[in-house]
Amino acid sequence: MIINHPLLGPRDSAEFVYLGAAALMDRPDPETASAEDWHDYAYLRDNPAGPHRELWFHEGGDRSILIVTRDTTTHEITGVELAREVASK
Amino acid sequence: MRYSGFKVIKEALTGHKGWKPAWRDPDPQPHYDIVIIGGGGHGLATAHYLASVYGQHKVAVIEKGWIGGGNVGRNTTIIRSNYLLDGNEPFYEFSLKLWEGLEQDLNYNAMVSQRGIMNLIHSDAQRDAFIRRGNAMILNGADAEYLDLAQIKKEYPFLNFDDARFPIKGGLAQRRGGTVRHDAVAWGYARAADSRGVDIIQNCQVTGIRIEDGKCRGVETSKGFIGAGRVGCAVAGNSSRLMAKAGMRLPIESHVLQAFVSEGLKPVLPGVITFGAGHFYVSQSDKGGLVFGGDIDGYNSYAQRGNLPVVEDVCEGGMAIMPMIGRARLLRMWGGIMDMSMDGSPIIDRTHIDGLYFNGGWCYGGFKATPASGYAFAHLLARDEPHETATAYRFDRFRTGHMIDEKGMGNQPNLH
Numbered sequence: 001m002i003i004n005h006p007l008l009g010p011r012d013s014a015e016f017v018y019l020g021a022a023a024l025m026d027r028p029d030p031e032t033a034s035a036e037d038w039h040d041y042a043y044l045r046d047n048p049a050g051p052h053r054e055l056w057f058h059e060g061g062d063r064s065i066l067i068v069t070r071d072t073t074t075h076e077i078t079g080v081e082l083a084r085e086v087a088s089k
Numbered sequence: 090m091r092y093s094g095f096k097v098i099k100e101a102l103t104g105h106k107g108w109k110p111a112w113r114d115p116d117p118q119p120h121y122d123i124v125i126i127g128g129g130g131h132g133l134a135t136a137h138y139l140a141s142v143y144g145q146h147k148v149a150v151i152e153k154g155w156i157g158g159g160n161v162g163r164n165t166t167i168i169r170s171n172y173l174l175d176g177n178e179p180f181y182e183f184s185l186k187l188w189e190g191l192e193q194d195l196n197y198n199a200m201v202s203q204r205g206i207m208n209l210i211h212s213d214a215q216r217d218a219f220i221r222r223g224n225a226m227i228l229n230g231a232d233a234e235y236l237d238l239a240q241i242k243k244e245y246p247f248l249n250f251d252d253a254r255f256p257i258k259g260g261l262a263q264r265r266g267g268t269v270r271h272d273a274v275a276w277g278y279a280r281a282a283d284s285r286g287v288d289i290i291q292n293c294q295v296t297g298i299r300i301e302d303g304k305c306r307g308v309e310t311s312k313g314f315i316g317a318g319r320v321g322c323a324v325a326g327n328s329s330r331l332m333a334k335a336g337m338r339l340p341i342e343s344h345v346l347q348a349f350v351s352e353g354l355k356p357v358l359p360g361v362i363t364f365g366a367g368h369f370y371v372s373q374s375d376k377g378g379l380v381f382g383g384d385i386d387g388y389n390s391y392a393q394r395g396n397l398p399v400v401e402d403v404c405e406g407g408m409a410i411m412p413m414i415g416r417a418r419l420l421r422m423w424g425g426i427m428d429m430s431m432d433g434s435p436i437i438d439r440t441h442i443d444g445l446y447f448n449g450g451w452c453y454g455g456f457k458a459t460p461a462s463g464y465a466f467a468h469l470l471a472r473d474e475p476h477e478t479a480t481a482y483r484f485d486r487f488r489t490g491h492m493i494d495e496k497g498m499g500n501q502p503n504l505h
Contacts, residue, residue, distance in 0.1 A: 001396055014398040018388045018503055020342070036488075042500055043431045043487040044338040047329035049391040072343070073391045 003068060004080050008061060015060035021045060022053035022067045025087060049073050055083060091196055111276060112283035117290050120316035121149045123470050124308060126295050126331065127324035128152025130161035130271075130456065131448055133278035133289075134463020135323060135470070137195070140285035142464070143471035148287045149317075150279075151310060153294035157275030160326055163393075163425035164456040165348050165382050167361050167372060169206045169266035170231045173222045176481030176493035177434060178229040183478045184461030185231070185265060191460060197277030199269050200375065205360035206266035207236065207245070209410065210259040215365055219261040226263070236260040244359060249412055255366035257410075266361060268372050274459055298335045298445065305335075305444035321446040321470050323462075326426035327391075328449035335442055339449070340431040340487050342502040345390035345424045346382065346453045347399055351417040353377030362410070369406025371414070379417055381407060385427060385453060387503040394424040427453045433505030434493035437465050437475065437482040446470055447484070452505055 001013040023046065028037040049072055056066045067086055069079035090096075090109055100107050123139060125132045128150045139145040150156075168188050170181035192199050210216045223233035237259050242250065250257055279289055290312070297309035298320065307316035324331050329339050358373040371381035383403035386395045400422065407414040430436065430450035435458070437448050448466045451458060465476035475482070481493055487500075498504040 012398075013388075013396070020501075020503075021389075039488050040338070043340040045329070045340070045342050046338060047342050047389065049327075049330050049343075052389055054389065070388075072389045075390065075392055075396070 001075055001077065003056060003066065003077060005058065005061070005066065006080060006082055007064070011058070011061060013056070015058060016056040016066075017059045019055035019057050019065070022055055022083075024055065025083065051078065092198075111280040112289050115288045115290065117149060117151075117288065117293065117310070117312055117315050120307070121288070122147040122318045123321065124148075124315055124317035124319075125150045125321045125323060126308065127322065128156035128279070128289060128291065129159045129323065129325070130157070130274050130278065130459040131325065131451075131462045131466065132323040133275055133282060134459050135321060135448070135466040136282040136287045136289075137278045137285075138464045138467035139471060140282055140287050141194075143467050145471055146286045148282075149315065150282070150287060150289045151293050151295060151308065151315070152289070152291045155291050156279050156289060157272055160425045160427075160455060161271055161275045161459070163348065163423060164271055165370065165372070165380050166268045166271045166374070166456065167206065167266070167370070168201075168269055168457045169263055169361070170457075171206065171208070171222065171226055171233065171261070171263050171266065172495060173225050174493055174495055177495065178225060178231065180461055180465070180478040180482075181458065182226075182229055182231045183464070184458050187460030187464065188269065189265070191277070195277040195281045197273065197280060199273040199277050201267070201269045202375075203265050203267040204372075205262060205264045206363070207260045207262045207360060208363045209241075209248075209257055209365040210261065211255045211257060211366040213258070216259055223261050232263055232265050234262045234264065236262050245362065247357065247411060247413055248362075249410055252409060255409060268361065268374070270375075271456060278463070295331065295334070300335060300442055300445075303443055305442050317444075319444050319446060319470055321448060321466060323448040323466065325428040325449045325451045325455055328428050328447070332447065335440070335445060337440060341450050342389050342429045343391055344385045344387065344427050344429045344503060345392060345395045346385045346427050347395040347403070347422055347424045348380070348382040349403065349422045350374070350381075350420050351379040351414070352420045354379065354417060357413070364406050364410045367402075367406040367409060369403060369410065371407065371411065378420060379414065385429070385503060391426055392424065393426060427451070429502035429505060431487060431500040431502060432492035432494040433496055433498065435462070435482050436484055437462065437469060437479045438484045439469070439473070440484070
């Protein structure tokens with residue numbers, strides 16, 4: 001797979017480390033979250049067949065974390081964003 | 090019809106006109122006591138043990154494609170019981186014992202071959218860890234044997250003994266491990282279950298799970314509604330998609346695992362061999378092909394095909410321990426979809442919905458577990474309590490902190 005890095009252009013997916021669903025960026029608030037909230041956050045996944053927003057860490061490159069939108073049934077990548085830009089919105 | 094040597098000779102002399110289909114192709118009845126979703130190895134084994142051990146005969150297995158067309162037809166056919174943890178080892182040893190009696194039980198030649206499995210050791214620390222594992226296996230009634238370098242050289246002379254980076258220091262062998270003809274497992278269980286009255290309904294996709302007042306009443310399918318007293322789901326690879334129809338999120342990600350087979354060669358491998366410093370395992374099929382594999386690709390996938398970086402990694406592992414593999418040409422490669430759970434161990438449990446039961450999360454170790462998985466799931470479905478070897482495979486272990494994490498990777502499904 002080729003991931004079209006917003007800053008570096010097309011890069012081989014082998015340069016990246018896969019970190020799972022992008023939903024993991026929405027961590028429960030430690031002030032208010034219950035044990036059940038943490039269980040759901042840490043262990044449960046939507047695991048869709050189809051478009052999936054997921055985190056890829058560019059370990060063999062600029063060490064940025066990307067949010068890649070990829071179809072899990074075809075591996076086609078339809079969107080790439082910098083996670084830090086999404087998080088700061 | 091019982092299969093036997095006499096039957097083969099009789100049919101050979103009479104033009105092979107007496108063979109019958111190995112199972113029926115029935116239309117679904119309106120209601121069953123137990124409906125199993127998923128006609129793979131685990132679902133068919135569940136049906137067989139429900140009928141043969143637990144006296145359940147109003148049972149149906151529903152399969153969206155053809156039986157044995159999923160992961161039971163896509164694996165590398167290895168059986169073993171070389172686990173460390175208490176939650177796992179008794180279950181897998183129970184499975185290996187069932188494999189040993191499988192062909193007599195099913196009256197079907199599944200080509201169970203106990204040619205042994207040997208895990209290579211490459212460092213002193215790894216030797217300590219593997220000897221500990223071997224002791225855990227022996228304590229649970231399995232067999233394990235430490236092989237020193239001289240024994241490895243004698244039994245496996247073709248391995249790379251000159252590797253400075255990953256020197257071979259010894260091995261942990263399980264002589265009772267081996268390989269089984271995977272398709273025959275599905276067909277053998279299907280035939281045995283069918284002969285006891287189980288309906289195997291193929292080309293029938295489940296489109297919904299009917300739940301009324303917190304109780305599961307049956308399944309909506311492409312062939313209409315099928316009522317059920319209890320519904321068991323055994324669709325590893327697609328567990329999240331199916332259980333989403335019941336409103337559940339699972340501690341599972343689906344990942345693709347690739348496997349490879351070379352052109353047919355004369356016998357060169359005495360059994361299953363695994364590389365201890367990378368991830369590579371190899372055996373030789375009875376047709377002569379070298380069957381091998383390694384890591385999962387590492388990202389969520391339902392595609393049943395992988396990408397080239399893992400192909401390279403697997404082949405590097407092969408070249409590192411067995412340079413002669415470089416002379417063999419690759420015949421086929423394929424991918425299967427694995428239910429990767431959050432601790433690398435499976436789930437066989439009730440759900441919070443009355444009458445709905447779940448079997449999945451097998452990661453890439455489901456094939457060897459087929460008989461025990463079916464037996465334990467049948468026990469759960471028939472008696473509503475877990476089988477004694479499967480009590481640890483609970484949904485709530487992530488809530489209570491009783492994970493069964495053989496590799497100690499935590500909730501990183503792509504690392505198990």
